[in-house]
Amino acid sequence: MSTFPGEAVPSYDVTGRLGTDYYAVFADIDPADRDVWDRAKAYVDEIGDRMVEAWDTATYPLEVATRLGELDLLNDGIEHPDLTHFSPLAAGLVNMEVSRGDGSLGTVIAVQGGLALRTLALFGSSEQQARWLRPVARAEVLASFALTEPDHGSDSVSLETVARRDGDTWVIRGAKKWIGNGASGGITFVWARVDDESDAHHGAVRCFLVEQTTPGYTGTVITGKASLRGIYQAHITLDDVRVPLDAVLPGTRSFKDASTVLYSTRSGVAWSALGHATACYEAALQYSQQRIQFGKPLAKFQMIQERLAQMLEELTAMQLYCRHLADLEASGGLRPTQASLAKFHNTRAARRIAASARDLLGGNGILLENGVMQHMADIEAIHTYEGTESVQALLIGRDITGMSAFA
Numbered sequence: 001m002s003t004f005p006g007e008a009v010p011s012y013d014v015t016g017r018l019g020t021d022y023y024a025v026f027a028d029i030d031p032a033d034r035d036v037w038d039r040a041k042a043y044v045d046e047i048g049d050r051m052v053e054a055w056d057t058a059t060y061p062l063e064v065a066t067r068l069g070e071l072d073l074l075n076d077g078i079e080h081p082d083l084t085h086f087s088p089l090a091a092g093l094v095n096m097e098v099s100r101g102d103g104s105l106g107t108v109i110a111v112q113g114g115l116a117l118r119t120l121a122l123f124g125s126s127e128q129q130a131r132w133l134r135p136v137a138r139a140e141v142l143a144s145f146a147l148t149e150p151d152h153g154s155d156s157v158s159l160e161t162v163a164r165r166d167g168d169t170w171v172i173r174g175a176k177k178w179i180g181n182g183a184s185g186g187i188t189f190v191w192a193r194v195d196d197e198s199d200a201h202h203g204a205v206r207c208f209l210v211e212q213t214t215p216g217y218t219g220t221v222i223t224g225k226a227s228l229r230g231i232y233q234a235h236i237t238l239d240d241v242r243v244p245l246d247a248v249l250p251g252t253r254s255f256k257d258a259s260t261v262l263y264s265t266r267s268g269v270a271w272s273a274l275g276h277a278t279a280c281y282e283a284a285l286q287y288s289q290q291r292i293q294f295g296k297p298l299a300k301f302q303m304i305q306e307r308l309a310q311m312l313e314e315l316t317a318m319q320l321y322c323r324h325l326a327d328l329e330a331s332g333g334l335r336p337t338q339a340s341l342a343k344f345h346n347t348r349a350a351r352r353i354a355a356s357a358r359d360l361l362g363g364n365g366i367l368l369e370n371g372v373m374q375h376m377a378d379i380e381a382i383h384t385y386e387g388t389e390s391v392q393a394l395l396i397g398r399d400i401t402g403m404s405a406f407a
Contacts, residue, residue: 012364014286015371017041017100020278022312025319026093033090036073040094043071044101051102054230055374058223061230062142062184065108069139073098076113076268077329080121082133088329092271092322099275103378104230106272110386111180111231112136114265116143119189119207122260123251128209132187142186146176146236147258153178154391157255161238162195163208163248170248172208172241178385182234183219187211189249190238191258207252208243216241227381262386263336267325269386270342273350274318276375276382280350280357281311283372287361304360311356314349321345337399344392347383354379 003010021027029037047064054061068074072084077091086094099106117136120129120143135141152159161174172192182188190208194201212219219234251257285308288299298304321342328334354376358365366373383389398404 009290009292012287012290012370014283014290014361015279016282016286018282018285020282020285020312020315021319022316023320025316025323029089029093030087033087033093036086036090037093037097039071040073040097043067043073044097044105047105048101051105051230052368052374055102055104056229056368058225058229060104060232064105065112065142065181066139068098068105068108068112069137072138074109074113074117074137074139076109076118076265078113078118078121080129080133082129083117083121083137087326088267089323089326092267092326095268095271096275096278096322099272099378100279101275102230103272103276103375103381104228106275106378107180107228107231107381110265110268110272111145112139112143114268115145115261116181116187116189118261118264119145119249120209123207123249123257124209125246125250127246128249132209136187142181142184144179144181144184144186144188144234145261146179146182146188147191147262148176148178150175150177150235154388156258157205159191159193159205161190161192163192163206164194165196165199165245166242168245169242170208170245172210172238172243174238176234176236176238178222179219179234179236180231182236183212183221183232185212188217188219188236191252191255201253204253205255205258207249207257208247209249210238210241210243210247214241214243227377229377259336263339266336266339266343266386266392267329267334269382270318270325270339270346271322272382273343273346273379274315274322276379277315277318277346277350277353279375280354280372281308281315283370284308284311284357284360287364287370291364298360307356307360311353314353318346318349335399337396340387340392340395343386344389344396347379348389350379351376351383 075086136143163172188210216239218237221232291298357372
């Protein structure tokens with residue numbers, strides 16, 4: 001390729017996988033876990049170019065979500081006799097690796113596996129599980145978890161969507177927002193408050209399985225997003241949606257059941273943040289070795305080496321958080337607030353690493369082809385969902401002080 005004066009290097013190769021593991025945090029993992037991790041790597045390599053295009057054009061290629069199911073990568077560590085079992089470490093490595101490739105796909109795993117599949121596996125009836133569990137696990141049916149409302153995000157315990165009995169049906173009325181897969185044509189697990197004084201669960205929050213083709217269900221894709229542009233999230237309205245009495249998930253009896261699902265997925269968000277941060281650090285390292293300024297590679301400048309060392313310091317801490325989190329979960333000793341602390345630390349650290357990487361790449365840092373800006377934008381979403389930074393801090397604060405500071 002011919003070059004012109006002032007353009008000796010037309011582009012940089014910075015998105016390759018380097019396998020950064022300075023403390024050998026993942027050097028001793030079980031071969032079965034490594035096989036799952038390798039499958040996730042192969043998947044990311046297979047669909048990488050497709051997702052760059054999808055993020056740029058803000059489109060959701062459903063075939064890449066289906067492919068996750070075909071490769072049996074949606075289990076998210078859920079224990080159920082009808083599902084392939086992943087250890088907590090394997091589930092975390094999948095979240096990390098897929099998010100390292102693309103944050104929208106990491107959110108597909110969080111929604112389809114972490115939230116929807118887990119809700120069904122934990123709380124669904126045997127009949128519901130027999131009909132839907134395998135199709136959801138294989139992404140033959142896309143599924144969503146509808147808890148957040150336009151007026152209720154961090155205070156989702158105050159949700160206003162209601163379900164009332166009417167003969168042999170439930171009638172659901174309300175609105176939900178930011179619901180991944182909520183306009184996919186599949187199924188939605190709708191959390192609603194029972195508004196029927198004749199029902200034993202009057203006033204309680206329960207979950208209902210709603211097929212998205214049910215009359216009165218409208219899922220509208222939210223446009224104008226600057227983050228997670230490769231997955232559609234929906235604003236849902238439920239206009240007196242009628243579902244049969246057996247649409248309720250019998251295991252759900254209070255908001256605590258929704259919290260059980262959310263606590264489980266916070267570990268996944270910590271791993272996802274690690275994937276994003278790894279991509280940013282490795283892009284910065286490779287760029288520093290390829291970019292020539294003032295007659296030598298950036299990597300030969302003291303300031304650049306100090307920045308890279310600072311980024312590696314934070315990345316290694318994130319890895320240690322995640323590995324110990326998985327070990328605690330495998331032993332049965334993981335407490336919800338420990339998952340909160342990992343999410344709190346890792347999303348904050350990922351933000352800092354992404355900002356340093358973008359700065360190190362200079363003007364090239366804003367180009368999507370170099371990955372950093374896309375990861376930087378996607379980190380903003382995971383920093384918020386499954387509980388904001390402030391909510392995690394209050395959960396941790398309540399645990400360590402014994403006093404609640406929630407309003």
